[in-house]
Amino acid sequence: MGRLVVVSNRIALPDHSKNGAGGLAVGLLDALQEQGGLWFGWNGEIREITGEDEPLYTEQDKNITYAACSLTQNDYDLYYSQFSNTVIWPAFHYRLDLVEYQREAWEGYLRVNQMLAEKLYPLLQHNDVIWVHDYHLLPFAAALRLHQVKQPLGFFLHIPFPAPEVLMALPDYQEILRLMTAYDLLGFQTERDAQAFLSAITQETDVVTVEKGIYQAYGNTFHLHDYPIGVDPDSISKLAQGPLPPKMQAIRKELGDAKNIIACERLDYSKGIPERFLAYESFLEKYPEQRGNIRYTQIAPTSRGEVQAYQAIRHQLETETGRINGKYGTMSWTPLYYLNQHFDRRLLMKIFRLTDIALITPLRDGMNLVAKEYLAAQDPADPGVLILSKFAGAACELTEALLVNPYDRDEVARAIYQAITMSQSERVDRHAKMMAILQHQTITRWRETFLDDLYQILE
Numbered sequence: 102m103g104r105l106v107v108v109s110n111r112i113a114l115p116d117h118s119k120n121g122a123g124g125l126a127v128g129l130l131d132a133l134q135e136q137g138g139l140w141f142g143w144n145g146e147i148r149e150i151t152g153e154d155e156p157l158y159t160e161q162d163k164n165i166t167y168a169a170c171s172l173t174q175n176d177y178d179l180y181y182s183q184f185s186n187t188v189i190w191p192a193f194h195y196r197l198d199l200v201e202y203q204r205e206a207w208e209g210y211l212r213v214n215q216m217l218a219e220k221l222y223p224l225l226q227h228n229d230v231i232w233v234h235d236y237h238l239l240p241f242a243a244a245l246r247l248h249q250v251k252q253p254l255g256f257f258l259h260i261p262f263p264a265p266e267v268l269m270a271l272p273d274y275q276e277i278l279r280l281m282t283a284y285d286l287l288g289f290q291t292e293r294d295a296q297a298f299l300s301a302i303t304q305e306t307d308v309v310t311v312e313k314g315i316y317q318a319y320g321n322t323f324h325l326h327d328y329p330i331g332v333d334p335d336s337i338s339k340l341a342q343g344p345l346p347p348k349m350q351a352i353r354k355e356l357g358d359a360k361n362i363i364a365c366e367r368l369d370y371s372k373g374i375p376e377r378f379l380a381y382e383s384f385l386e387k388y389p390e391q392r393g394n395i396r397y398t399q400i401a402p403t404s405r406g407e408v409q410a411y412q413a414i415r416h417q418l419e420t421e422t423g424r425i426n427g428k429y430g431t432m433s434w435t436p437l438y439y440l441n442q443h444f445d446r447r448l449l450m451k452i453f454r455l456t457d458i459a460l461i462t463p464l465r466d467g468m469n470l471v472a473k474e475y476l477a478a479q480d481p482a483d484p485g486v487l488i489l490s491k492f493a494g495a496a497c498e499l500t501e502a503l504l505v506n507p508y509d510r511d512e513v514a515r516a517i518y519q520a521i522t523m524s525q526s527e528r529v530d531r532h533a534k535m536m537a538i539l540q541h542q543t544i545t546r547w548r549e550t551f552l553d554d555l556y557q558i559l560e
């Protein structure tokens with residue numbers, strides 16, 4: 102098996118303190134720590150580059166070699182903030198109202214993909230297998246092919262792939278589809294996402310079905326399958342059971358005897374936090390006897406703060422938190438704790454174990470690793486209850502969660518009450534069934550099944 106070369110916009114450098122929230126880097130770090138290889142991407146820095154040949158940042162950490170480049174402000178603005186996060190991200194999360202399309206950004210997106218391909222190409226070895234990740238790099242394979250790269254190229258999309266009717270709103274969607282066929286293998290989180298891609302391309306051009314899962318279009322042959330990303334349940338369980346750091350010892354007392362709801366995600370409009378706050382308010386209205394006995398802690402570190410839509414939602418949450426606490430709080434009870442802060446992932450697992458309910462209700466989400474981490478962090482003998490949006494990729498596997506429509510605040514309110522009053526035996530039963538799934542579809546299985554399929558294409 103040749104060397105694995107992983108390419109992603111975000112990489113998790115060995116210095117944990119520099120790593121933001123986000124499931125992609127978490128998943129890829131786990132995958133690379135197991136197999137080893139080269140991880141190429143953006144080092145998170147913005148620098149005006151004097152010469153064309155700005156040296157790559159390189160670092161070796163155990164069996165992972167990091168090679169990363171910085172971006173100029175202009176590249177960052179056009180490729181990351183504008184086209185990736187103000188065109189593709191909102192469109193692929195069914196928020197066409199938030200798409201701000203500018204052709205300059207599309208051109209910048211293509212140019213940065215070409216620049217990254219030019220930087221990676223010299224590092225490649227003959228028997229490498231190249232695994233490219235996510236929506237920042239849809240045209241990356243086509244850019245590498247221009248350098249006569251023949252090594253197998255796989256791609257995995259961590260976010261949803263939208264229905265054709267939504268995708269077709271993007272002015273360059275046909276070119277995006279064509280460029281994606283330069284990959285040998287296209288991987289998606291769920292079958293729904295894979296089918297959405299196939300439907301879109303079938304509507305756009307002649308697609309030959311070689312056999313189920315293998316297709317030809319635009320002169321290319323590509324394989325197509327779903328590979329739901331997982332977690333490492335055993336390591337999460339160990340982290341969760343470990344002792345709390347001294348400064349956090351008080352948290353057990355702070356959480357007290359109340360029923361504790363936890364929610365944790367990047368501050369992103371796709372995560373449905375404002376809608377969730379309204380559902381919590383609906384719960385406080387419908388079940389007034391619960392007031393004073395429940396606490397909802399929302400952890401939401403800032404994400405993509407330079408993007409206007411993300412600034413707007415941050416202000417909205419600050420206002421809503423004050424309104425709800427002002428309306429329902431008492432001298433001795435605060436209903437809602439909103440923490441616009443990043444928590445170290447290792448600490449989060451301990452916090453998850455101390456809570457009774459996880460309220461994870463994204464409007465649309467590629468997978469949502471937090472849902473899986475919450476389950477893995479629980480005490481199997483007395484687990485918390487997962488309330489999960491049916492529009493999260495994780496809902497395809499975690500059918501024993503209380504699945505809800507995140508737009509239906511009354512349904513979510515009823516689910517909170519159901520979770521609070523659920524018997525221990527039912528909580529144990531639901532949790533055990535979902536843990537069996539997490540133990541099967543681990544991060545290792547995700548990596549192995551994808552790479553096995555990619556290597557088979559070589560044969």
Ligand SMILES: O=P(O)(O)OC[C@H]1O[C@H](O[C@H]2O[C@H](CO)[C@@H](O)[C@H](O)[C@H]2O)[C@H](O)[C@@H](O)[C@@H]1O
Pocket residue numbers: 111121122123124125126128235236259260330404405466467468469470
């Ligand atoms: O890199 P950022 O702009 O800070 O964003 C963080 C990551 O967010 C997204 O994560 C996705 O991948 C997760 C793991 O597969 C998945 O569970 C989640 O549903 C997705 O939202 C984004 O796709 C990543 O590229 C970002 O690094």
Ligand SMILES: O=c1ccn([C@@H]2O[C@H](COP(=O)(O)OP(=O)(O)O)[C@@H](O)[C@H]2O)c(=O)[nH]1
Pocket residue numbers: 121122123124125127365366367400402442443444445446447449468469470471472474
């Ligand atoms: O303050 C935080 C918030 C989130 N996370 C981690 O960030 C990842 C979020 O991944 P998910 O797939 O849920 O959503 P994404 O951010 O990738 O859309 C999970 O591993 C969380 O444990 C973290 O370490 N600190």
